Amino acid sequence: MTTALLWLRRDLRLTDHPALIAACERHERVLPVYIHAPDEDAPWSPGAASRWWLHHSLKALGDSLKAIGAPLIIREGDSLTSLRALIKETDASAVYWSRLYEPTAIARDTRVKEALRSDEIEAESFNSALLFEPWTLKTLSGEPYRVFTPFWRNASARLHSPVPLAAPEHISAPKKLPKSLPLDALNLLPKIPWAGGFTPRWQPGEAGAFIALNEFCEERMPDYKEARDIPSLDATSSLSPHLHFGEISPRQIIARAQAQAASDDAPGMLAGSEHFAREIGWREFAHHLLFHYPKTPDEPMYASKFGRFPWRKRGESINDLEAWQRGQTGIPIVDAGMRQLWTTGYMHNRVRMIVASLLTKNLLIPWQDGAHWFWDTLVDASLANNTLGWQWVAGCGADAAPYYRIFNPVLQSAKFDPHGIYLRRWVPELAALPDKDLHAPWEKPALLAGTGYPKPIVDLADSRVRALAAYEAIKGTD
Numbered sequence: 001m002t003t004a005l006l007w008l009r010r011d012l013r014l015t016d017h018p019a020l021i022a023a024c025e026r027h028e029r030v031l032p033v034y035i036h037a038p039d040e041d042a043p044w045s046p047g048a049a050s051r052w053w054l055h056h057s058l059k060a061l062g063d064s065l066k067a068i069g070a071p072l073i074i075r076e077g078d079s080l081t082s083l084r085a086l087i088k089e090t091d092a093s094a095v096y097w098s099r100l101y102e103p104t105a106i107a108r109d110t111r112v113k114e115a116l117r118s119d120e121i122e123a124e125s126f127n128s129a130l131l132f133e134p135w136t137l138k139t140l141s142g143e144p145y146r147v148f149t150p151f152w153r154n155a156s157a158r159l160h161s162p163v164p165l166a167a168p169e170h171i172s173a174p175k176k177l178p179k180s181l182p183l184d185a186l187n188l189l190p191k192i193p194w195a196g197g198f199t200p201r202w203q204p205g206e207a208g209a210f211i212a213l214n215e216f217c218e219e220r221m222p223d224y225k226e227a228r229d230i231p232s233l234d235a236t237s238s239l240s241p242h243l244h245f246g247e248i249s250p251r252q253i254i255a256r257a258q259a260q261a262a263s264d265d266a267p268g269m270l271a272g273s274e275h276f277a278r279e280i281g282w283r284e285f286a287h288h289l290l291f292h293y294p295k296t297p298d299e300p301m302y303a304s305k306f307g308r309f310p311w312r313k314r315g316e317s318i319n320d321l322e323a324w325q326r327g328q329t330g331i332p333i334v335d336a337g338m339r340q341l342w343t344t345g346y347m348h349n350r351v352r353m354i355v356a357s358l359l360t361k362n363l364l365i366p367w368q369d370g371a372h373w374f375w376d377t378l379v380d381a382s383l384a385n386n387t388l389g390w391q392w393v394a395g396c397g398a399d400a401a402p403y404y405r406i407f408n409p410v411l412q413s414a415k416f417d418p419h420g421i422y423l424r425r426w427v428p429e430l431a432a433l434p435d436k437d438l439h440a441p442w443e444k445p446a447l448l449a450g451t452g453y454p455k456p457i458v459d460l461a462d463s464r465v466r467a468l469a470a471y472e473a474i475k476g477t478d
């Protein structure tokens, strides 16, 4: 009788789980374990919204595992020490896990693998989070891709029809089980009553991921290409937190979208599925970039040039940063996004770009400050995607928007929310204003009076000129 530990981290599902299947095929007994070790992820240990999600996702996974015969053992502390203790307690001869791609996780996992192997324990990791391993996709000259279009051309050409793995019907756990902490002992839920708006919006866990995927493919995919940019519509998949916690794999998503497109000839279905796959491709690109450029969560990819960017000093900009965080900038589309984020743990992609542009360009506040706020408040906070998103908007990363392309939040608002449906939902102070005045209410002081809504903290035209001048200061340097 041999026993394997299945070390779960951000692969909190039973389907399409190569490490779980290998453990069940190669060993008579399998014990799933989750070790809470936030210090090992410092300085990017999970933020408050992610911890909320993690709590509920672990609860859902524990219930699913129990239904097929195994408990989820929860421990807290140093990963290697905890694994060694569990190996001793269960007499396990193997530890299997799914690979992660953040620099601190890679360093930790390498150390764990070497240490376990030196203990003569079989230690093996598997790919369950990506379509392709980052080291398998390179340009013709053998370099990592830094531009998305050729990256996705290469990746999608290799992406035939993925066949996801089924969940095991039963897991035989060891007869004598080691002790487990109760989930509540991890203290993942917020101490203040802040996450109340998350509960109606989300269903963390594998079942919730599949509900979101099926609803999206059946109902929204045909219109995805056009509707995905409209923040008032529920037109996207809402799969980002499920993907982040590995409650579903990108292979499963691609397979389901392809199957829908093959069996359903609704107008727009094929184009929708292809565009949707392309967005999954952006996630893949972000993870490959993080693997190849591990300093980018903290430093611009083009560090020698953008490292000299003349950001405003913290003492001078702190009030503006706080107004941005609280959704009190006086620019409705920005405040709507920041309030949606605070209330639901999520912000629409178009609005993420607008709020990030205001922070980095009009307010000249470093993109890292915005990335940290998102990190703490997004339920889908992902080091790879967040880094790519912020560096893209700030103009300092791979395949980034050119710096001189500064989003005009008033024009963006009028274009993507012309009737103010999104604005009125999140900025109710302005609900009574006519549609045409909603996007720049400061232009009609009489309408703004008495609403309690602030005047803009920054003049959009002047700050645009200031941002372009700041760019000129580093232009031409390498």
Ligand code: FAD
Binding pocket: 228, 236, 237, 238, 239, 240, 241, 243, 244, 279, 280, 281, 282, 283, 284, 286, 347, 348, 349, 350, 352, 353, 356, 374, 378, 380, 381, 382, 383, 385, 386, 387, 388, 389, 390, 393
């Ligand atoms: P859909 O439109 O349904 O897309 C499907 C999936 O594709 C998403 O779940 C996501 O995994 C992936 N995807 C879509 N767009 C992108 C993109 N631009 N970059 C990378 N992957 C993408 N996404 C995160 O998952 N975590 C983050 O921390 C994050 N931070 C961001 C910060 C900024 C400044 C910006 C501009 C974007 C950020 N994004 C982030 C990307 C994007 O906003 C979200 O992935 C998307 O809004 C999630 O909603 P959805 O699942 O309904 O997306």
